[in-house]
Amino acid sequence: MPSGEYDPDAAEARWQRRWVDDETFAYPEETADPDTAFAIDTPPPTVSGNLHWGHVYGSILQDVVARFHRMNGRDVLYPFGYDDNGIASERLTERELDIRHQDFERREFQRKCREVCREYEADFTEKMQGMGLSIDWNNTYRTISPEVQRVSQLSFVDLYDEGREYREQAPAIWCPECETAISQVETEDDEQDSHFHDIEFTVAGSGEGFTVSTTRPELLPACVAVFVHPDDDENQHLVGGEATIPLFGHDVPIIADDRVDMETGSGIVMCCTFGDQTDIEWYQAHDLDLRVAIDESGHLTDVAGPYEGMHSSEAREAIVSDLEDEGALLDRRAITHTVNVHERCGVGVEFLVTEQWYIRVLDKREEYLQAGREMDWFPEKMFTRYEHWVEGLQWDWLISRQRSSGIPFPVWYCADCDREIIAAKDDLPVDPLSDDPPVDACPECGHEEFVPEDDVLDTWATSSLTPLINAGWDWDEAAGEFTMDRPEIYPMDVRPQGHDIISFWLFHTVIKCYEHTGEVPFESTMINGMVLDENREKMSKSKGNVVDPDAVMEQFPVDAARFWAAGSSIGDDLPYQEKGLRAGEKLIRKLWNASKLVESLAPEPYPEQPDELAELDRWLLAELDRELERLTERLERREFSKARDGLRTFFWGTFCDDYLEIAKQREDASARYTLRTAHRRFLKLFAPLLAHVTEEIWHDEYADGAADGASGETPAAAESIHLADWPDPLGLEADHDAGELAMAVVGALRKFKSDRQLPLNAALDVVEVYGDVRGFEDDVTGVMHVEDLRVHPDAEAPVETVTTGIDLEYATVGPAYGGDVPDIEAAIEAGEYELVDGELHAAGHELAPEEFTVETDRRYRGDGELLEADDAAVIVRVDAE
Numbered sequence: 049m050p051s052g053e054y055d056p057d058a059a060e061a062r063w064q065r066r067w068v069d070d071e072t073f074a075y076p077e078e079t080a081d082p083d084t085a086f087a088i089d090t091p092p093p094t095v096s097g098n099l100h101w102g103h104v105y106g107s108i109l110q111d112v113v114a115r116f117h118r119m120n121g122r123d124v125l126y127p128f129g130y131d132d133n134g135i136a137s138e139r140l141t142e143r144e145l146d147i148r149h150q151d152f153e154r155r156e157f158q159r160k161c162r163e164v165c166r167e168y169e170a171d172f173t174e175k176m177q178g179m180g181l182s183i184d185w186n187n188t189y190r191t192i193s194p195e196v197q198r199v200s201q202l203s204f205v206d207l208y209d210e211g212r213e214y215r216e217q218a219p220a221i222w223c224p225e226c227e228t229a230i231s232q233v234e235t236e237d238d239e240q241d242s243h244f245h246d247i248e249f250t251v252a253g254s255g256e257g258f259t260v261s262t263t264r265p266e267l268l269p270a271c272v273a274v275f276v277h278p279d280d281d282e283n284q285h286l287v288g289g290e291a292t293i294p295l296f297g298h299d300v301p302i303i304a305d306d307r308v309d310m311e312t313g314s315g316i317v318m319c320c321t322f323g324d325q326t327d328i329e330w331y332q333a334h335d336l337d338l339r340v341a342i343d344e345s346g347h348l349t350d351v352a353g354p355y356e357g358m359h360s361s362e363a364r365e366a367i368v369s370d371l372e373d374e375g376a377l378l379d380r381r382a383i384t385h386t387v388n389v390h391e392r393c394g395v396g397v398e399f400l401v402t403e404q405w406y407i408r409v410l411d412k413r414e415e416y417l418q419a420g421r422e423m424d425w426f427p428e429k430m431f432t433r434y435e436h437w438v439e440g441l442q443w444d445w446l447i448s449r450q451r452s453s454g455i456p457f458p459v460w461y462c463a464d465c466d467r468e469i470i471a472a473k474d475d476l477p478v479d480p481l482s483d484d485p486p487v488d489a490c491p492e493c494g495h496e497e498f499v500p501e502d503d504v505l506d507t508w509a510t511s512s513l514t515p516l517i518n519a520g521w522d523w524d525e526a527a528g529e530f531t532m533d534r535p536e537i538y539p540m541d542v543r544p545q546g547h548d549i550i551s552f553w554l555f556h557t558v559i560k561c562y563e564h565t566g567e568v569p570f571e572s573t574m575i576n577g578m579v580l581d582e583n584r585e586k587m588s589k590s591k592g593n594v595v596d597p598d599a600v601m602e603q604f605p606v607d608a609a610r611f612w613a614a615g616s617s618i619g620d621d622l623p624y625q626e627k628g629l630r631a632g633e634k635l636i637r638k639l640w641n642a643s644k645l646v647e648s649l650a651p652e653p654y655p656e657q658p659d660e661l662a663e664l665d666r667w668l669l670a671e672l673d674r675e676l677e678r679l680t681e682r683l684e685r686r687e688f689s690k691a692r693d694g695l696r697t698f699f700w701g702t703f704c705d706d707y708l709e710i711a712k713q714r715e716d717a718s719a720r721y722t723l724r725t726a727h728r729r730f731l732k733l734f735a736p737l738l739a740h741v742t743e744e745i746w747h748d749e750y751a752d753g754a755a756d757g758a759s760g761e762t763p764a765a766a767e768s769i770h771l772a773d774w775p776d777p778l779g780l781e782a783d784h785d786a787g788e789l790a791m792a793v794v795g796a797l798r799k800f801k802s803d804r805q806l807p808l809n810a811a812l813d814v815v816e817v818y819g820d821v822r823g824f825e826d827d828v829t830g831v832m833h834v835e836d837l838r839v840h841p842d843a844e845a846p847v848e849t850v851t852t853g854i855d856l857e858y859a860t861v862g863p864a865y866g867g868d869v870p871d872i873e874a875a876i877e878a879g880e881y882e883l884v885d886g887e888l889h890a891a892g893h894e895l896a897p898e899e900f901t902v903e904t905d906r907r908y909r910g911d912g913e914l915l916e917a918d919d920a921a922v923i924v925r926v927d928a929e
Contacts, residue, residue, distance in 0.1 A: 049647050049748045054640040056605035060740040064180050072768050073118070073182040075125040080536050086122035087537035088114055089515050089570055090183075091545050091553065092129030092191060094507075095165045096136035099175045101587070101595040101624060102546070102579045108613035109576055109688060110544045111181045115736035116683045117541075118182070119774040125537050127187035127518050128176065132165040134191075134507025135226060135392060138453040140164060149452040150227075154481065154502070161453040162192065175597065180606050180739050182770060189517055191510045192455070197477035199517050200510040201458045203560060205470055206530070207407060212563055213447075215468065217403045219321075219328045220446055224346030224360075225395035228450040229404050231443070231506060234552075236391045239384055244313065246379040247371060249274065252290040252299045258283065259378060261313025263385060265371065266364040267320035268293055269352040270341035273300050273330065275317045277308040283316055294376040295367065296353065303334055322399035324388075325442060342398050344450075360398075405448040405457065405503070409559060413438050419558050424572035426686040427619040430547060437551040445559065447506045454504025460485040464495035473523040512556035515540045515569040530564070543570040547577060547619065574686050577621035584623050595624050607738045608632030614692040614737050635696060636741050639734065642704050643745045646727045649711055650720035653749050658717040664827035665722035666780050667787030668707050671698070672726055673777040674784075679733055680774070692737060699730055706791045709798060710831045713808060729775045743769050783823055789920050790824035793817055796917040797832045800924055809833055812924055814912070818845035819920025845921035846910055853903040854881065854888065860899050868893065 067073060090110055093103055114126040131137075138149055141161040149157045169190070176183065189196055207213045220229045245265050248257045260274065274291045276283045290299040307326055308317050319330045321338050330336065341351045348355045348363045355363045371377040387396050409416075417438050425431040448457065456479045458471035471478045472486045480500030489496045513521075518540070520533025532538060539561075545553055554573065561569035580586060581593040600609065604626075611632030616622040661669075675698045682691035703726060711719050728750060735742040746769035797815065801808055815834045820841035829837045854876045861869060871891040875881050881890035883902065888895040908914035912925035 049644055059744045060606050063740050063743050064177055068177055068185060073184050074186055075184050076123050080123060082536040084123045085536040086117045087125040087540040089540040089543045090127055092131040092511060094136045095130050095132040095168050096140050099172055099597055101597055104179060104597050105579045105613050106546060106576050107179060107181055108610050112614060112736045114182050115770055118770060126183050128183045129189040130169050131191050131507060131511045133454050133510055135451055137161055137165050138451055154452045157452045194477055196517055197455050199513055199521060200455045200505060201476040202473060202523055203513055205473055206564060208470055212408050213405060215405050219399045220402050220404050222398045222400040223390040223395060224398055225393045227344050229402060229446055230390055231446045234391055235388050235397055237386045238389045240387045242383055242385055244381050244383050247294060248376045248378055249291045252292045258316055259314040260316050260318050264323055265367045266360050267323050267341060268367060269296050270320040270339045271300055271318045272321055272336045272339055273319040274302045275305045275308050275319055277310045278304045278306055280310055280315055295370055328399060404446050407445040407447055409445045410441060413441060416558055419562050419568045422568050426572060426574045430575040430619055433550050437555060447509045448503040449506050451504055455510055456480055456504055457501040459501040460498040462490035462495050463497035463499050465493040467492040474525050508552055508556045511553060512560040515561055539567055540570040542572050542574050544574040547575045575619050577619055580621050580623045582623055582625050604629045605636060607636055607740050610737055611635060614688045617689050618686045638700060639741060645708060646723050650723040653724060655721045655724055657721050662718040662827060663823050665718045667782040668722055669778055670780045670782035672729060676775055676777060695733055706795055710794055713831050731769060732772060732775055735769050786821050786823055789819050789918060790821040790828055792917040793821060793828055793920060793922055794831055796915040796922050800915055811835055812926060814925040816923040817920055818843060847906050847908050847921050849904050850907050851902055852905045855901040857899050865893060
């Protein structure tokens with residue numbers, strides 16, 4: 049090894065280039081075996097801006113899984129993709145070029161979108177490679193590429209043929225900012241300030257007034273009915289009549305319906321087409337009129353009369369002002385309420401009647417729930433989120449979008465009878481705006497003119513196919529069936545993703561893949577939380593608390609970031625804290641320096657195993673076996689934090705602080721063998737976490753060495769540590785408790801010498817150990833130069849426990865004893881108290897155990913000095929007679 053300090057800047061960059069150039073992590077296509085294949089359904093990041101710290105965090109956890117399973121003999125497919133076909137990339141282009149997609153011919157805007165996305169994708173690739181991820185860069189894809197467009201359109205055609213898709217003119221969720229329909233999953237609740245308005249309506253023909261309460265007075269021109277609850281006795285007389293709408297003057301029926309919330313406002317509700325989901329239900333159930341007052345851009349239509357052309361927010365204030373002038377505004381009060389908004393832009397959604405394409409979902413909710421139950425969830429609690437989402441579905445999946453950039457629907461319509469003409473599977477991908485339909489005349493009516501579909505598919509309709517994209521799913525025309533180029537990877541082994549897109553990506557993937565294959569798309573899920581700032585708040589640009597990965601990587605090694613990321617409990621949010629990265633830096637240095645020390649103590653990298661191992665050496669390797677088994681189990685369960693912390697503690701404490709200090713005093717074959725065997729194993733165990741420094745040390749010390757017959761390692765075949773075998777237990781037996789206690793005794797004696805500035809080879813005349821270290825006597829005497837070691841495994845130590853003080857718990861004592869507390873304190877100070885059956889008797893009071901704490905000290909009154917070593921008492925005598 050180099051004699052100097054570890055240089056992470058140079059080493060990490062060098063290994064990242066080499067891994068990519070040498071295709072170290074390429075999936076072995078020719079030798080792929082279903083029994084050894086392990087596939088990770090990596091999330092393709094949305095091309096919507098720069099790489100953020102959340103990408104770094106999630107990707108590192110995926111990489112730990114990939115490296116761990118690769119070392120466990122699996123052929124790992126770890127692909128990478130870019131989700132660049134949807135509204136996020138379109139908005140990025142608009143923002144980057146300061147343009148609007150509506151102002152360009154569709155193909156021209158698509159070209160601009162591709163160019164912008166390519167620039168960001170190149171930057172993403174560089175950044176991801178700079179994180180040292182063991183991705184197979186030969187297996188990358190873009191969701192807008194022709195190959196993926198074919199898979200996406202094949203999916204559409206297959207679901208259409210199976211009757212799982214339909215086109216319908218119906219109310220749909222609409223974003224007036226993005227001017228497109230969206231699905232239920234793309235909405236979220238947002239707490240917003242608003243006003244509650246009490247408005248006076250009148251009964252047509254009688255002039256009787258009643259109050260309707262609403263937060264959306266701008267929908268008054270769209271009012272088509274007024275509803276009263278059947279149990280509302282006070283207003284039941286209104287049912288059957290008609291109400292006149294203030295300002296607008298049209299009359300609407302007054303109807304009884306048990307969906308009215310009697311506890312909100314006046315208990316009388318107006319139904320507008322459409323304000324929310326309930327309005328849609330009433331419209332359909334009672335066959336109401338349709339009055340569309342808000343258009344696709346959020347402006348009022350001609351139904352609104354004098355308010356036509358106003359934006360809905362402007363119209364709201366104008367209508368409220370006019371209601372007040374007419375005396376119809378009875379009250380207006382400020383409130384905070386929940387508004388349904390588009391998660392991409394934060395603008396409140398509308399409900400418009402438009403023609404859209406849907407995938408049937410509601411009729412198979414129970415099947416999709418069962419599919420979710422068939423997967424292993426890490427952590428298990430995340431299944432509940434999936435379950436609640438599926439149970440709460442109210443809409444089929446709306447998959448059409450009124451945007452310029454995206455994958456086209458492979459559909460034309462007969463210009464005469466509106467018959468749907470679907471592209472042939474062999475022709476895909478197609479663009480109906482430029483390609484001809486597969487027929488010359490409509491098979492329904494014979495008409496020869498067709499209208500191309502100009503909507504595009506929802507981006508989730510494509511990214512939900514990632515398991516099939518990676519498996520090479522395609523239609524074989526000759527065989528008349530769907531096939532896979534890589535059937536061995538499907539279902540994929542693990543789907544890693546954030547908890548915030550369970551309802552987006554995970555659920556939609558289950559739908560698509562289940563419908564196409566009849567199988568769940570992956571064996572397990574691995575759901576990570578979000579990265580928070582140091583105050584545990586969500587990162588956002590508006591708060592100015594976003595962590596820039598470039599800035600972090602300039603300050604810290606990548607392996608330090610990997611150490612930090614592995615400190616998470618899977619599923620829980622993880623705060624970004626520099627102390628976690630600094631702890632990673634310290635561990636990197638510790639591993640480097642310990643490696644140099646091992647090299648100096650045991651120059652031969654693969655020493656022969658001696659016929660007999662010293663008991664302490666046998667114990668260390670047996671303990672390392674125990675840690676190996678714990679670590680393996682934890683990584684298999686995705687318990688990253690427990691895995692990381694357990695390994696670090698054992699390496700730093702047991703190996704470095706204790707064993708290495710002992711080994712410095714020894715020059716024997718058993719110690720050399722143990723040092724090297726343990727060292728190689730530590731490098732492998734740390735490799736999934738500290739990818740670069742372990743590769744650097746492995747390459748310097750072991751990659752070109754001879755085989756280690758004892759452990760089965762063949763370094764000549766493992767130029768990279770990440771292609772080496774994960775260690776198997778050595779199977780050595782040792783007395784765990786005795787060895788642990790012997791290490792504690794050695795540590796106590798070493799500290800005894802250090803505190804007295806004695807050299808480590810200074811002789812100790814007599815050492816008495818009251819504890820069972822039998823079998824390790826030679827290790828204690830040899831390392832610590834003890835001339836007379838006396839072990840008392842069963843005897844009580846000649847030590848007495850002395851009470852040195854009493855601490856009162858004032859939070860309970862104060863209220864309980866009030867003015868007597870000073871008397872109790874004085875009695876304790878004077879020693880005038882008794883401890884009886886755990887109670888404190890002082891100043892005439894009996895205090896319960898929870899009201900005080902007893903301070904004690906262990907004292908030895910014989911010759912020599914008492915040392916504490918875990919559960920053992922150690923007495924040291926120097927120059928004993």
